Amino acid sequence: MPKTYEPIATTTLGSSATEINFTSISGSFTDLILVGRFSSTTLIFGGMNLRFNSDSGSNYSYTLLEGTGSAASSARASNTTAMEMGYNGTNDAGQNIIIQIQNYSNTTTNKTAISRYNSPAGQVMSYVGLWRNTAAITSIRFAVNNQALATGSTFTLYGIKAE
Amino acid sequence: MIGNIVAAITDGGEAATDFESIATVTVGAGGSANIEFTSIPSTFQHLQIRYLGRGTFNGGDVEVHMQINSDTGSNYTRHFIYGDGSTAGAGSATSQTKIVLNDVPAATSTSGIFGTTVMDILDYTNTNKNKTVRALIGRDKNGSGVLLLSSFLWSSTSAITSIKIFPSANNFAQYSHFALYGIKG
Amino acid sequence: MPVTYKKIASVTVGAGGAASIDLTSIPATYTDIHCVFSIRGSQAQVYQQLQITFNNTTTGYSQRNLYGDGSTAVSNSLSGNHFFTDGVGANATVSTFGNGSIYVPNYAGSTNKSASLDLVTENNATLAYTQLYALLWSNTAAITSLKITAGSGTLNQHSTAVLYGISKS
Numbered sequence: 001m002p003k004t005y006e007p008i009a010t011t012t013l014g015s016s017a018t019e020i021n022f023t024s025i026s027g028s029f030t031d032l033i034l035v036g037r038f039s040s041t042t043l044i045f046g047g048m049n050l051r052f053n054s055d056s057g058s059n060y061s062y063t064l065l066e067g068t069g070s071a072a073s074s075a076r077a078s079n080t081t082a083m084e085m086g087y088n089g090t091n092d093a094g095q096n097i098i099i100q101i102q103n104y105s106n107t108t109t110n111k112t113a114i115s116r117y118n119s120p121a122g123q124v125m126s127y128v129g130l131w132r133n134t135a136a137i138t139s140i141r142f143a144v145n146n147q148a149l150a151t152g153s154t155f156t157l158y159g160i161k162a163e
Numbered sequence: 164m165i166g167n168i169v170a171a172i173t174d175g176g177e178a179a180t181d182f183e184s185i186a187t188v189t190v191g192a193g194g195s196a197n198i199e200f201t202s203i204p205s206t207f208q209h210l211q212i213r214y215l216g217r218g219t220f221n222g223g224d225v226e227v228h229m230q231i232n233s234d235t236g237s238n239y240t241r242h243f244i245y246g247d248g249s250t251a252g253a254g255s256a257t258s259q260t261k262i263v264l265n266d267v268p269a270a271t272s273t274s275g276i277f278g279t280t281v282m283d284i285l286d287y288t289n290t291n292k293n294k295t296v297r298a299l300i301g302r303d304k305n306g307s308g309v310l311l312l313s314s315f316l317w318s319s320t321s322a323i324t325s326i327k328i329f330p331s332a333n334n335f336a337q338y339s340h341f342a343l344y345g346i347k348g
Numbered sequence: 349m350p351v352t353y354k355k356i357a358s359v360t361v362g363a364g365g366a367a368s369i370d371l372t373s374i375p376a377t378y379t380d381i382h383c384v385f386s387i388r389g390s391q392a393q394v395y396q397q398l399q400i401t402f403n404n405t406t407t408g409y410s411q412r413n414l415y416g417d418g419s420t421a422v423s424n425s426l427s428g429n430h431f432f433t434d435g436v437g438a439n440a441t442v443s444t445f446g447n448g449s450i451y452v453p454n455y456a457g458s459t460n461k462s463a464s465l466d467l468v469t470e471n472n473a474t475l476a477y478t479q480l481y482a483l484l485w486s487n488t489a490a491i492t493s494l495k496i497t498a499g500s501g502t503l504n505q506h507s508t509a510v511l512y513g514i515s516k517s
Binding site: 179180181182208209240242243244245251252253254255257258283284285286289291292293295296297299312313314315316318320346347348 | 351352353354355358384385386414415416417418419420421441442443444445446447448449466467468469470471472473474475476477478479480505506508510512
Binding site: 003004005030031061062063064065066072073074075076078079100102103106108109110112113114116126127128129130132134160161162163 | 180182183184185186187213214215244245246247248249250251273275276277278279281299301302303304305306307308309310311312338340342344
């Protein structure tokens with residue numbers, strides 16, 4: 001029977017860190033799902049960002065939908081140096097994120113991701129993001145701006161394989 | 164400090180899962196007027212469709228539609244909350260002849276950019292229930308785009324045996340990819 | 349290799365309805381849990397208030413909400429003795445049930461529990477709800493049960509909930 005839904009890799013931080021990285025991602029799946037449960041160590045506003053294949057060029061963009069608990073809003077950014085998939089606007093030890101990256105190993109399409117980000121003390125959000133690169137994704141960096149990921153934060157990368 | 168570098172895949176042998184691939188379509192060089200999943204087995208409890216789509220329509224975007232069991236009657240309803248990069252809003256449409264899954268990029272959009280959707284249909288074989296679809300839909304084109312959480316109602320208690328997805332004009336472009344999964348209950 | 353995505357528990361409401369759906373005896377052996385549910389209730393509204401609790405506790409629930417009602421996008425926040433959400437009620441189109449998903453990463457860990465909830469209702473009219481929630485249960489205990497309760501009336505026959513465990517290794 002095909003292994004349709006599999007864990008690829010996981011990490012739990014034994015000490016605070018500014019980023020986590022998944023490397024050597026096999027091209028044998030169709031889609032990737034990155035799930036994170038985390039806290040950040042400071043109170044400074046900051047985005048939760050992805051970079052693929054160590055690309056730090058202005059090759060990303062995103063559109064977001066946000067609920068702050070008092071207002072619904074939407075925003076967008078273009079030609080960014082990372083793909084924002086969440087935004088922490090308050091001190092919240094209970095954040096989670098689920099990021100879906102479809103056809104990540106396809107070498108003819110740019111890469112699109114869609115996320116749900118949850119900060120129960122701050123924002124409920126969803127994002128769609130674009131990496132303007134047709135390369136297969138072989139590494140993912142998840143980082144938070146102006147903050148660090150706290151000890152105990154955990155991230156797991158899953159693969160989904162179409163037949 | 165940089166976080167842990169994580170191990171690569173290990174192959175421990177096959178194992179059963181309750182999340183299974185049923186069928187996959189990747190659009191070839193000639194494009195495709197529609198994607199149809201037929202003879203959907205009744206052995207699962209839920210379905211998930213994941214797709215990446217682009218159209219050949221000579222415009223910036225093209226609307227994507229879906230019909231179930233070849234039903235072309237006015238039996239579909241739609242509700243959504245959306246963000247378009249400047250405005251958050253909501254909308255609805257009732258008594259439609261198809262499900263409108265929102266747009267995907269088309270021929271005059273920058274090449275290689277596709278729209279994405281993950282949709283779930285629960286209890287798709289249950290003959291006591293109309294069918295409710297939940298979908299997270301989005302496209303970003305580096306300067307425009309939209310994101311939606313949408314719901315769709317198919318006012319029929321029939322078990323779902325086929326699903327057709329098609330653009331409102333022309334074809335799906337090469338490399339569009341549609342995958343149907345079954346989830347056991 | 350352990351099974352990654354596996355059903356843990358499943359409930360279907362029988363004839364006569366039920367006050368709640370209770371998914372119990374959740375083992376601690378998975379990494380995440382994912383519950384999908386299709387519910388309709390007897391509340392005499394287009395919507396049915398649903399209350400979601402973990403481990404039968406009645407404290408420590410807070411949430412950020414974002415939803416559309418068919419014409420307007422709204423955001424608010426709530427806290428109390430359960431999570432609040434809206435399903436399909438008795439005045440919605442007949443035979444129509446909602447479609448919801450709760451994902452709880454690290455449900456058996458030693459931190460407070462954070463979850464993602466997406467829930468849609470349907471109705472062949474303007475009013476129906478597309479909802480996104482950020483949930484926090486301020487409790488460091490492992491989740492061993494998940495309950496969905498009708499805030500008013502009962503949950504109808506044919507309502508279902510299925511709980512899956514997802515393993516990281």
